[in-house]
Amino acid sequence: MTAVSARGRVEEAFRRIKEVDRPEVWILARDEADVLADADRVDTRIAGGDELPLAGLVFAVKDNVDVAGLPTTAACPGFAYTPARTATAAARLVDAGAVLLGKTNLDQFATGLVGTRSPYGAVRNAPRPDRISGGSSSGSAVAVALGIADLAIGTDTAGSGRVPAALNGIVGIKATRGLVPTTGVVPAARPYDCVTVFAASLALATHAMAVMSGPDAADPLSRAWPSDVRLAAPPEPRVAVPDPGALAPLSDDARAAFSAAVDRLVGAGARVKVVDVAPLLAVATLLYDGALVAERFAAVGDFLATEPAGADPTVAAIIRAAAGLPAHGLAADQRRVDEARATAAALLRDCDALLLPTTVGHPTLAEVAADPVGTNSRMGTYTNFVNLLDMAAVAVPAGTADGSPFGVSVITRAFEDQIGIDLAAVLAAETVERTFPGLGVDLVVFGAHRRGGPLAHQLTDAGARFRGIVRTAPDYRMLDLRTPPPKPGIVAAAPGTGRAIEGERWTLSPAALGVFLTALPAPMTLGKITLDTGEHVTAFHCDVPPGSDVIDVTEHGSWPRYLAARNT
Numbered sequence: 001m002t003a004v005s006a007r008g009r010v011e012e013a014f015r016r017i018k019e020v021d022r023p024e025v026w027i028l029a030r031d032e033a034d035v036l037a038d039a040d041r042v043d044t045r046i047a048g049g050d051e052l053p054l055a056g057l058v059f060a061v062k063d064n065v066d067v068a069g070l071p072t073t074a075a076c077p078g079f080a081y082t083p084a085r086t087a088t089a090a091a092r093l094v095d096a097g098a099v100l101l102g103k104t105n106l107d108q109f110a111t112g113l114v115g116t117r118s119p120y121g122a123v124r125n126a127p128r129p130d131r132i133s134g135g136s137s138s139g140s141a142v143a144v145a146l147g148i149a150d151l152a153i154g155t156d157t158a159g160s161g162r163v164p165a166a167l168n169g170i171v172g173i174k175a176t177r178g179l180v181p182t183t184g185v186v187p188a189a190r191p192y193d194c195v196t197v198f199a200a201s202l203a204l205a206t207h208a209m210a211v212m213s214g215p216d217a218a219d220p221l222s223r224a225w226p227s228d229v230r231l232a233a234p235p236e237p238r239v240a241v242p243d244p245g246a247l248a249p250l251s252d253d254a255r256a257a258f259s260a261a262v263d264r265l266v267g268a269g270a271r272v273k274v275v276d277v278a279p280l281l282a283v284a285t286l287l288y289d290g291a292l293v294a295e296r297f298a299a300v301g302d303f304l305a306t307e308p309a310g311a312d313p314t315v316a317a318i319i320r321a322a323a324g325l326p327a328h329g330l331a332a333d334q335r336r337v338d339e340a341r342a343t344a345a346a347l348l349r350d351c352d353a354l355l356l357p358t359t360v361g362h363p364t365l366a367e368v369a370a371d372p373v374g375t376n377s378r379m380g381t382y383t384n385f386v387n388l389l390d391m392a393a394v395a396v397p398a399g400t401a402d403g404s405p406f407g408v409s410v411i412t413r414a415f416e417d418q419i420g421i422d423l424a425a426v427l428a429a430e431t432v433e434r435t436f437p438g439l440g441v442d443l444v445v446f447g448a449h450r451r452g453g454p455l456a457h458q459l460t461d462a463g464a465r466f467r468g469i470v471r472t473a474p475d476y477r478m479l480d481l482r483t484p485p486p487k488p489g490i491v492a493a494a495p496g497t498g499r500a501i502e503g504e505r506w507t508l509s510p511a512a513l514g515v516f517l518t519a520l521p522a523p524m525t526l527g528k529i530t531l532d533t534g535e536h537v538t539a540f541h542c543d544v545p546p547g548s549d550v551i552d553v554t555e556h557g558s559w560p561r562y563l564a565a566r567n568t
Contacts, residue, residue, distance in 0.1 A: 004056045006039035006046075006099055009150075013058045013101055016148045024121035025139045025148070027063040027073055029102040038099045045097075052097025054211065057204075059151040060143040061090050062136075063103040064110050065195070066184035074186045075108040075118040078308035079300070087184025088219070089195045089212040090153055096211045101149055104139025108312040109300050110155050110188040111319065112136050113163045113359075113379035114368050117312045122365055126168045128404055131364050134164035134379065136188075137196065141168045144198045151208050154196040157188045158287050159359070159383025161196025162395035166358035166407025171205045171428070172198050172395040173421070175436070176414045177387060178223030180209065181216035189287070189295035191221070192387040202396060203432045206421055210436050225437045228511035229415050230463025232435075233422035237352040239265055240275045249360045249381055254401035258357050261398040261408045261427055265355065268426045275347055277356070283340040284384030288318065288377070291329035292337075292388075297322035314372045341389045345413070352419050354411040356382040358395045362404035382409065392417040394424040418463075435465065440507040443516070444470055444529065444539035446478070447488040447559040450504050454485040462515065464508035470537075471500045473530040478559065479544060480551040481523070488559045489523065489542030489550065500532055502558035503539065513538070523548075 004012075014032050035058075042055050061067055064074040066083035067090060073080045086094070094100060107117040115138025116122035123138035125131040126145035133142050137154030141164030144152045154161040156174045165172030173196060180195040187193055195212065199205035215222045241262055247255050266272055286292050296319045304316050305323070348354060360378045368375045386393050391411050398408040408427065410420040417436050425432045443464070448455040451466065472490070475498040479489040490501060508516075517526050520540075529539040544550055556562035 006042040006056055006097070007036060009056050009058050010035050010039040010099055013148055016146065020146045020148065022124065022142065022146065024105055024123050025142050025146075027075065027103050027105050027120050027139070028070060030070075030100065035099060035101060042097050042099060053207070054093060055097030057098045057150040058101050059093055059098045059153065060101050060104045060140055060149040061153045062106050062140045062155055064106060064155060064186040065090055065153055067100065067103065070103060072186065074110070074300075075106050075120060076308065077119065077310040079303060083184065085184060088181040088216045090184070092212050093151070093153070093208065098151065101143075104143055104152065106138055107136035107160075108315045109186070109296070109319070110136040110157060110160060111296060111315045112376055113159055113383075114363070114372070114376050115164065116365060116368050116372070117315050119310045119312065124365070125362075128362070131362050131404065132167065132368055134167040134359070136160040137164050137198070141165060141170060141172070141198050144168075144200060145170050150199065150204065152198045154198055155185060155188065156194045156196045157192050157387055159380045159386070161194065161198070162383050162393055162409055163359045163379050165198055165395040166397070167362055167405060169397045169405035169407075170198055170200055171202050171397070172196055173205045173209050174386065174393045174395070175209055175213065175417050176223070176392045177390055178221050179213045179225070179417070181219040181222040183216050183219040187299040189292065190299065191295065194387060202394070202421065202425055202428045202430045203434070206432050206436050207434050210434060210438055213436070213438065225439055226415055227439075227509060229418070229437050229439070229509050231418055231437060231440055231507055231509060232460070232463055232465035233352060233419045234460050235269060237270045237419070237423060238273060238350060239270045239423065240273050240348055240351040240354040242277045242356060243274050246277050246281065247357070249378065250357060251361065251402055254357065254361075254406055257399045257401045257406040258408060262355065264427055265423065270423070273351055275354075277354070279340065279343045279347065280385045280389070281381065283337065283388055284380060286333050286336060287384050287388065290333040291325045292333050293318065293322040294325045294330050337388050340385070344389045344391070348413065352412070352416070353423050356409050356411060358382060358407040358409045362402065386411055390414045392420055394420040396424045396428045398427060435507070439510065440465070441510055441513045442467065442537050443506050443508060443513060444503045444537050445506065446490055446501060446503040446540060448485050449540070450559065455487075458516070459506055459508065462508055462512035464506045464512065467505040467507055469502060470505045471502050471532045473532050473534075474498050474500045475530060476501050477552060477554040478556070478562070479542070480553050480562070481542070482549055482551065486563070488553070489544055490529065490540065491542060491544060499554050499557060501554070505537070
């Protein structure tokens with residue numbers, strides 16, 4: 001992943017910790033000698049030939065996520081316990097070569113979007129220390145924004161992996177629920193909790209999410225990618241944006257920044273549809289104002305009922321208030337969430353994604369202290385509904401507003417995470433080579449399915465991802481099959497009579513490949529061909545019966561060159 005040694009990166013991180021002097025970021029910063037010992041083990045493994053994709057990177061973990069041998073406090077000293085096992089998501093980063101620096105501060109029990117609800121101190125914003133960092137994953141976001149950590153694990157129930165990203169000018173990815181297991185995470189609202197990641201770049205955040213994701217037998221809510229998952233945004237994605245009324249909470253400066261983000265997507269080929277997002281924003285109130293807050297009581301209510309020392313008064317009041325909620329109230333609100341999910345599906349049926357501001361404003365620490373509940377509620381205006389409605393979101397920087405970082409979120413349906421990442425890459429002006437979904441089958445095409453060809457839409461409609469130009473080994477011949485639309489057939493050549501043929505490599509889901517196979521007209525088939533690299537890949541070729549009315553066009557070396565020559 002990087003040419004920097006693990007030891008060198010750890011030494012740099014500890015120099016940065018001393019330089020920035022932000023002790024409130026950490027609940028537990030590991031001893032430097034212990035971290036260096038971990039780094040040396042990584043360097044030794046790399047020297048021995050092991051492949052560790054995250055070697056040379058350091059990361060931090062929000063302190064509601066277990067690390068074996070280190071206390072988990074969830075920002076409440078009296079709650080502390082020392083786990084024997086590391087949370088699955090964190091363990092997967094370690095297994096990939098990342099080195100853990102320590103455990104970060106948070107809004108207590110992950111209840112808040114401000115980053116001030118902790119006895120370990122309010123976490124100050126990275127670029128503007130008089131203002132909030134955002135929460136609840138406050139320390140994790142600031143550790144990345146200050147350049148201490150390359151990656152940091154957060155959690156997100158109502159926006160905690162996105163609001164801090166926006167306020168600190170970094171990237172935050174909140175995947176579809178269950179894609180990253182929550183094993184070893186102190187629950188906030190268990191059905192809606194997600195493990196998230198922060199990074200300075202979208203490419204690194206995507207890589208980390210890919211490493212952390214995958215089913216875990218210990219997490220009954222973990223999920224696998226569906227076999228028909230789309231692996232790329234379409235060439236002209238349809239993006240829903242809110243009507244002007246929904247942007248009323250923003251300042252003039254923030255509205256201008258949001259409009260500029262919309263313009264960037266349009267400039268890249270997106271088609272915009274204005275929608276009424278009021279039904280989505282309305283369902284957000286159920287998280288705290290309805291009976292769903294009973295989930296938070298189920299997680300830590302009995303503990304807080306003992307009135308432990310160090311309990312944040314605002315957090316304790318929110319959670320303890322749920323003690324008397326009736327079961328029928330929870331059932332009714334769960335029904336409302338189901339109905340809202342159907343409403344959202346209908347609203348976004350012909351759209352690939354929804355673009356929203358990530359949060360509202362950037363309060364000072366003093367403003368939050370004066371109105372802790374009201375200010376916190378405003379921060380979740382555009383985030384609270386996402387997990388409730390089983391959607392995914394990517395939060396990326398989008399300039400500045402009123403002197404602070406401003407961010408937007410690309411929100412998609414469940415399992416459409418890669419669509420969100422592709423659109424976010426446009427906004428971040430990044431190229432993200434690695435995809436989040438960990439499945440896909442490569443297919444090489446030679447003619448009508450190539451980009452710009454009459455059948456290319458069959459690939460893009462299936463969510464296939466273009467990977468690049470390839471060439472076969474010099475063992476094939478190319479035929480004009482004389483079909484409507486014109487398309488080539490690739491056939492194996494007799495020894496010494498073939499030529500390398502140019503094609504395009506695409507990656508598509510297993511289910512999409514199956515659809516292609518069943519729909520292929522004769523004489524087209526799918527099978528293995530050999531590339532000039534020696535790699536064997538699935539590709540279009542054909543079985544041409546003797547006497548068929550075809551033209552051998554091998555000499556041109558590629559279908560587009562043949563068409564150009566034929567048409568001159």
